[in-house]
Amino acid sequence: MKKLILVTAVALSVMSCGNNKKENTKENSSISIDGSSTVYPVTEAIAEEFRAEDPDVNVTIGVSGTGGGFKKFGRGETDISNASRPIKEDEMNDARQNNIDFVELEVAYDGLAVVINPENDWVDCMTVEELKMLWSPEAQGKVTRWNQIRPEWPNEEIHLFGPGVASGTFDYFTEAIVGESGSSRGDYTASEDDNVLVQGVAGDKYGLGFFGLAYFEENQDKLDIVAVDGGEGCVEPTMETVSSGTYAPLSRPLYVYVNSSSVQNNPKVIDFINFYLNEAPTLLKDVGYVPLTSEEYKEQKEKFQAFVEKHQK
Known part of the structure; x- marks a missing residue:
C-alpha cells in the first residue's frame, strides 16, 4: 500500500x-x-x-x-x-x-493631419498662427465661430475634435502649434480613439479635428485635409513631405x-x-x-x- x-x-x-x-x-x-x-x-x-x-x-x-x-x-x-x-x-x-x-x-x-468635413468649401489651408488662435487655452469660450479666424469664412460655430490629454498626439500638437506641451483649450470633443474623432468630423459640416496622418489616409473618403503653412507656404502632409521635413511643424518620429x-x-x-x-x-x-x-x-x-x-x- x-x-x-x-x-x-x-x-x-x-x-x-x-x-x-x-x-x-x-x-x-x-x-x-x-x-x-x-x-x-x-x-x-x-x-x-x-x-x-x-x-x-x-x-x-x-x-x-x-x-x-x-x-x-x-x-x-x-x-x-x-x-x-x-x-x-x-x-x-x-x-x-x-x-x-x-x-x-x-x-x-508620422505627420499630424488637420482635417475637415468634405462639405467644408471655405478652408484649404491654415497658418500655424491661425491654428494657435483656435486651439490655445485663451480661445476657450471666445474663439467659437469660423469667421473669427478669417472674416470671409462663415459666421457658423466651429466644432472641434481632438485626442485626449493622455495622448502623445495631443502633447505633440500642443507643443508644435500652441508652443507648450499640454496647453490647449478644453472645450472640444476629446477621445483616445482616433476612429471616434474621424466619425465626429465626418458627421459635422462645421467640424475640425487633428490626429495621425495614417487615420486620415484610412478615411479619406469621409474627410478632407487642411494644408498647413508653417512659414514656407501651404504644405499638405504626404509620405514625401513628412519624410523630407517640409511638412513643418507637424512631422514627428x-x-x-x-x-x-x-x-x-x-x-x-x-x-x-x-x-x-x-x-x-x-x-x-x-x-x-x-x-x-x-x-x-x-x-x-x-x-x-x-x-x-x-x-x-
Whole structure:
C-alpha cells in the first residue's frame, strides 16, 4: 500500500512539474503591448506578420494612449510601450522606482493631419498662427465661430475634435502649434480613439479635428485635409513631405519602448523587436506611415542589440 502511495505521489509530482513547465512556456510565449493609438496600426501590422511566422506567440496590443501606456509600462505590466512622443521625466522616474530599465527605439515617421468635413468649401489651408488662435487655452469660450479666424469664412460655430490629454498626439500638437506641451483649450470633443474623432468630423459640416496622418489616409473618403503653412507656404502632409521635413511643424518620429526585464526573461520579446525593425520598412507604407532610412534602422538595431547584451550578462 505504501509503495502504491509513493508511486502515485511521484506520478502526481511529475504531472505537476509538466504542467508548470507548460504554463511557463505559455507565459513566455506572450508579449504584452500598450500605448499610443497612433503607433497601434504600425505595431499591429508587424504583430500580424509575426504571428503568421510564430503562431504560438500571443501578442496582445492595447490602446490607452501614450501616457496611459507609459503608466502601465512603468508599473511593469507591459513588455513594450507604443509612444508618439518621448517618455517624460516623471514617467522615467516611475519606471526607475520599479527597477525597470528600458530602451527607446524610433520605428517610423508620422505627420499630424488637420482635417475637415468634405462639405467644408471655405478652408484649404491654415497658418500655424491661425491654428494657435483656435486651439490655445485663451480661445476657450471666445474663439467659437469660423469667421473669427478669417472674416470671409462663415459666421457658423466651429466644432472641434481632438485626442485626449493622455495622448502623445495631443502633447505633440500642443507643443508644435500652441508652443507648450499640454496647453490647449478644453472645450472640444476629446477621445483616445482616433476612429471616434474621424466619425465626429465626418458627421459635422462645421467640424475640425487633428490626429495621425495614417487615420486620415484610412478615411479619406469621409474627410478632407487642411494644408498647413508653417512659414514656407501651404504644405499638405504626404509620405514625401513628412519624410523630407517640409511638412513643418507637424512631422514627428514614432517610438516603441522595451522593458529590460522582458528582454531578460522572454526571448520572444527580443525576436519580436528584431522582426519589427527588419520588417518595418516594407510594412509601413501599407498602413500609411513613413519608414526611417536604412541607416537609421541600422542604428536602431545596433542600439537594441547593445541593450540586450547589457541585460543578458
